[in-house]
Amino acid sequence: MKRILGIISAVLLFFASNLQAQKLPLDKVAAVVGGAIILQSDIEMQYAQYLAQGNPANENIKCYFLQQLLTQKLLSQQAVIDSVSVTEEQVDDEINRRMRSMIGRAGGQERLEQFLNRSIIQYKDEIRPDIREQMIANKMQGTISEKVSISPLEIRQFFETIPRDSLPYYNTEVEIGEISMYPKLTKKEKEAYRDKAEALRLRIKGGESFETLARLYSQDPGSAAEGGDLGFMDRTMLVKEFAAVAFKLKPGELSQVFESEFGFHVLEVMERRGEQARVRHILIKIDPTNASLERCKAKIDSVYQSVVDKKLDFSTAASLHSDNNETKFNGGMMLNADNVQSRTTFIPTDKLDPMIFLALDTMKVGTYSKPAYFTSQDGKTGYRFLYLKSRIGPHTANLEQDYPKIKENAYEDKVSRVISEWFEKRRKSTFIKIDEAYKDCEGLADWTTNPVE
Numbered sequence: 001m002k003r004i005l006g007i008i009s010a011v012l013l014f015f016a017s018n019l020q021a022q023k024l025p026l027d028k029v030a031a032v033v034g035g036a037i038i039l040q041s042d043i044e045m046q047y048a049q050y051l052a053q054g055n056p057a058n059e060n061i062k063c064y065f066l067q068q069l070l071t072q073k074l075l076s077q078q079a080v081i082d083s084v085s086v087t088e089e090q091v092d093d094e095i096n097r098r099m100r101s102m103i104g105r106a107g108g109q110e111r112l113e114q115f116l117n118r119s120i121i122q123y124k125d126e127i128r129p130d131i132r133e134q135m136i137a138n139k140m141q142g143t144i145s146e147k148v149s150i151s152p153l154e155i156r157q158f159f160e161t162i163p164r165d166s167l168p169y170y171n172t173e174v175e176i177g178e179i180s181m182y183p184k185l186t187k188k189e190k191e192a193y194r195d196k197a198e199a200l201r202l203r204i205k206g207g208e209s210f211e212t213l214a215r216l217y218s219q220d221p222g223s224a225a226e227g228g229d230l231g232f233m234d235r236t237m238l239v240k241e242f243a244a245v246a247f248k249l250k251p252g253e254l255s256q257v258f259e260s261e262f263g264f265h266v267l268e269v270m271e272r273r274g275e276q277a278r279v280r281h282i283l284i285k286i287d288p289t290n291a292s293l294e295r296c297k298a299k300i301d302s303v304y305q306s307v308v309d310k311k312l313d314f315s316t317a318a319s320l321h322s323d324n325n326e327t328k329f330n331g332g333m334m335l336n337a338d339n340v341q342s343r344t345t346f347i348p349t350d351k352l353d354p355m356i357f358l359a360l361d362t363m364k365v366g367t368y369s370k371p372a373y374f375t376s377q378d379g380k381t382g383y384r385f386l387y388l389k390s391r392i393g394p395h396t397a398n399l400e401q402d403y404p405k406i407k408e409n410a411y412e413d414k415v416s417r418v419i420s421e422w423f424e425k426r427r428k429s430t431f432i433k434i435d436e437a438y439k440d441c442e443g444l445a446d447w448t449t450n451p452v453e
């Protein structure tokens with residue numbers, strides 16, 4: 001049962017790459033799980049998705065797909081018993097999230113609809129039952145493991161069971177703090193950008209095509225090619241200034257020019273559906289002026305000097321002055337992007353941004369880099385300085401230096417065992433019958449059961 005966590009994880013991705021619109025015309029029952037059936041067409045559909053992603057033909061992988069579905073059915077049936085459910089709004093959000101991803105991969109909504117040979121709305125209705133069941137199964141899994149905790153003794157015992165020659169080897173890791181600032185323009189400096197957005201708004205009111213102007217002038221790389229169309233969005237998916245305007249207007253209404261952290265917008269609501277709105281917009285970004293850059297540089301130089309002179313500790317300076325919302329509320333410290341859930345601040349040097357790596361190369365632990373001009377990953381320009389809190393050289397895993405990582409591994413191992421035990425018990429008490437065609441599947445031999453009365 002050690003494979004069970006991997007199986008459940010795969011269930012969560014069941015439709016993430018789904019580019020097929022309907023089940024294949026196969027009606028054979030592949031398996032029965034309690035009162036539910038799994039059709040051969042369910043498995044064939046997943047196999048078609050697998051091939052569509054460019055994977056090599058492999059009939060044996062159908063065994064794996066069947067095991068995914070068996071797992072999902074057991075979880076969803078227990079969810080009914082335990083009154084575990086999801087709301088229709090949550091299902092809507094998940095479907096919309098997946099649609100945005102699929103539209104992006106397909107190169108636009110129109111192309112995706114051509115590929116699916118149906119409208120997005122029709123496709124959403126078709127996949128809705130499967131998405132709902134998948135989400136319920138996922139939530140049920142969470143209830144199984146939510147009370148799992150790990151003690152220091154269990155962590156040590158887990159570590160001691162690892163053979164010495166199998167201990168992981170860690171490369172150099174560092175803890176890095178960052179205070180970054182972006183230039184802020186005065187109202188007068190912003191006028192030219194607001195005027196550009198207003199001119200486009202007037203052209204739209206004058207009868208010109210919103211879609212055409214968005215394609216030509218919008219500086220939002222994610223929607224410009226789609227004529228500014230963002231698709232259906234709810235409030236939680238939009239910055240507050242944008243949401244306030246989008247959910248105030250009626251379909252067909254054009255907004256006044258308004259500002260958000262991204263720049264100036266002109267927005268039109270195309271359609272409303274409950275708590276969701278389909279909107280399109282034109283974005284005019286605000287570029288920093290020389291004067292605003294000079295003000296930004298002077299401010300960060302002042303904060304830097306206060307930190308170096310120990311008039312202000314780094315953590316406080318970050319919370320008061322940094323414009324990086326991902327780090328300012330964490331004392332300015334960066335988190336390991338590959339392990340965000342554990343919130344570890346130890347980052348392998350081979351995972352660092354190249355510019356940060358170069359800056360740290362000559363720094364000593366406990367020191368700060370001088371403020372320097374930089375461009376963020378989302379294209380913003382400003383100034384920042386770094387703090388090297390600690391550096392751990394290459395080493396074999398040990399409890400003293402790697403306790404957070406070992407704790408996480410021990411916890412995952414315990415969760416895996418708890419889930420495996422749950423599945424073992426549920427399988428024995430549930431009627432499960434699998435078609436003879438799958439009798440030779442590795443991992444499925446123990447699934448057919450005669451339930452205990």
